[in-house]
Amino acid sequence: MSRQQPNVAVIGASGAVGEVFLRVAEERQFPIGGLKLLATKRSAGRLLRFRGETLAVEETTLEALRGADLVFCSATSAASRQWAPEVTKLGAVMIDDGSAFRMQANVPLVVPEVNGDDVDWHEGILAIPNCTTTPLVMALHALRQVAPLRRVVAATYQAVSGTGAQAVAELQAQLGAYGRGEPLPAPSVYPHQIALNVMPQVDVFGEDGYTAEEAKMCNETRKILHLPELAFSATCVRVPTIVGHAEAVHVEFDGPAPLVELRAALEAQAGLALRDEPAASVYPTPLNTAGDDRAFVGRLRVDPSVEHGVALWCVTDNLRKGAATNAIQIAEELIRRGKL
Numbered sequence: 001m002s003r004q005q006p007n008v009a010v011i012g013a014s015g016a017v018g019e020v021f022l023r024v025a026e027e028r029q030f031p032i033g034g035l036k037l038l039a040t041k042r043s044a045g046r047l048l049r050f051r052g053e054t055l056a057v058e059e060t061t062l063e064a065l066r067g068a069d070l071v072f073c074s075a076t077s078a079a080s081r082q083w084a085p086e087v088t089k090l091g092a093v094m095i096d097d098g099s100a101f102r103m104q105a106n107v108p109l110v111v112p113e114v115n116g117d118d119v120d121w122h123e124g125i126l127a128i129p130n131c132t133t134t135p136l137v138m139a140l141h142a143l144r145q146v147a148p149l150r151r152v153v154a155a156t157y158q159a160v161s162g163t164g165a166q167a168v169a170e171l172q173a174q175l176g177a178y179g180r181g182e183p184l185p186a187p188s189v190y191p192h193q194i195a196l197n198v199m200p201q202v203d204v205f206g207e208d209g210y211t212a213e214e215a216k217m218c219n220e221t222r223k224i225l226h227l228p229e230l231a232f233s234a235t236c237v238r239v240p241t242i243v244g245h246a247e248a249v250h251v252e253f254d255g256p257a258p259l260v261e262l263r264a265a266l267e268a269q270a271g272l273a274l275r276d277e278p279a280a281s282v283y284p285t286p287l288n289t290a291g292d293d294r295a296f297v298g299r300l301r302v303d304p305s306v307e308h309g310v311a312l313w314c315v316t317d318n319l320r321k322g323a324a325t326n327a328i329q330i331a332e333e334l335i336r337r338g339k340l
């Protein structure tokens with residue numbers, strides 16, 4: 001595509017990620033010719049602001065997608081599967097936020113600061129990783145500049161916005177009732193009350209005892225880093241925060257990995273910032289990193305339980321770098337490389 005300003009459609013524009021997508025596109029001055037905001041019939045007619053204009057959300061239909069050069073899909077796996085073939089038939093490129101195509105062999109799964117070159121072999125669909133995978137691969141990519149990775153163990157602390165707008169409303173309703181001293185409304189999004197609680201379940205359980213979220217973290221990390229054999233185990237936990245996924249990560253290396261070199265590698269990693277002054281209680285938290293497009297790392301220290309290991313703490317705004325920002329960066333990379 002030679003035009004500077006692609007026509008863009010956003011499927012899922014009324015959702016938690018969709019709304020942040022519009023803000024990030026404005027901030028980054030992402031080039032957009034025409035813009036279609038799409039969702040289901042439920043949200044059709046809802047008004048959203050973009051670059052000083054008010055645009056109405058439309059129902060997603062083939063007609064509404066016609067004319068788009070670039071489609072950002074931030075909806076459901078079913079919607080991605082339904083619309084991806086239509087989008088590619090129309091000759092447009094789709095960047096998908098969901099998990100439907102992430103592990104498909106002909107779909108690049110991309111964090112531009114880590115494997116930007118993978119956009120080159122797309123066949124019309126590209127995917128962003130799960131919002132816990134993104135900051136993790138950025139940190140691991142930096143660390144592996146010092147020594148090869150042998151094993152990764154992670155435990156996550158994931159905000160409710162990772163589940164979508166309805167989960168945020170559920171937490172807010174429960175917290176509101178608690179504050180007023182009223183009985184808490186029964187959960188409908190989560191299997192248990194999320195206010196004042198933590199849950200070692202994100203997504204459904206597989207036969208091996210791991211959840212789908214844990215499997216996604218493992219498989220996606222291996223695909224993005226091009227390390228199909230990387231030893232990996234994760235426990236994904238939902239916590240009652242609204243925005244910002246945190247992770248406690250243990251990394252074991254194949255050989256010596258001095259802290260001073262690892263620190264320098266993390267500082268040099270594009271898109272990542274080190275906040276690590278433990279004596280002054282300086283480390284990233286969901287609240288002090290919300291609204292920022294970077295991934296953050298702190299609490300880097302030696303893990304004395306293995307021969308060559310470190311422990312660290314990672315935090316990212318799941319709606320930004322974990323979703324909308326990464327999708328827009330992929331599009332920017334496509335434009336820069338003439339691949340749109």
Ligand SMILES: NC(=O)c1ccc[n+]([C@@H]2O[C@H](COP(=O)([O-])OP(=O)(O)OC[C@H]3O[C@@H](n4cnc5c(N)ncnc54)[C@H](OP(=O)(O)O)[C@@H]3O)[C@@H](O)[C@H]2O)c1
Pocket residue numbers: 011012013014015016017018038039040041042043044060073074075076077078079097098099129130131161162163164165166318319322323
């Ligand atoms: N939240 C995160 O941190 C995060 C991070 C990375 C990736 N993702 C992925 O991004 C996607 C969206 O997540 P979200 O958190 O924004 O969810 P959400 O708040 O529940 O929003 C879902 C959006 O998709 C629309 N939608 C649902 N079914 C659709 C269909 N069949 N056709 C067209 N539009 C449809 C909804 O429209 P209505 O308003 O009409 O219902 C809404 O706009 C998911 O695939 C998720 O896995 C999310």
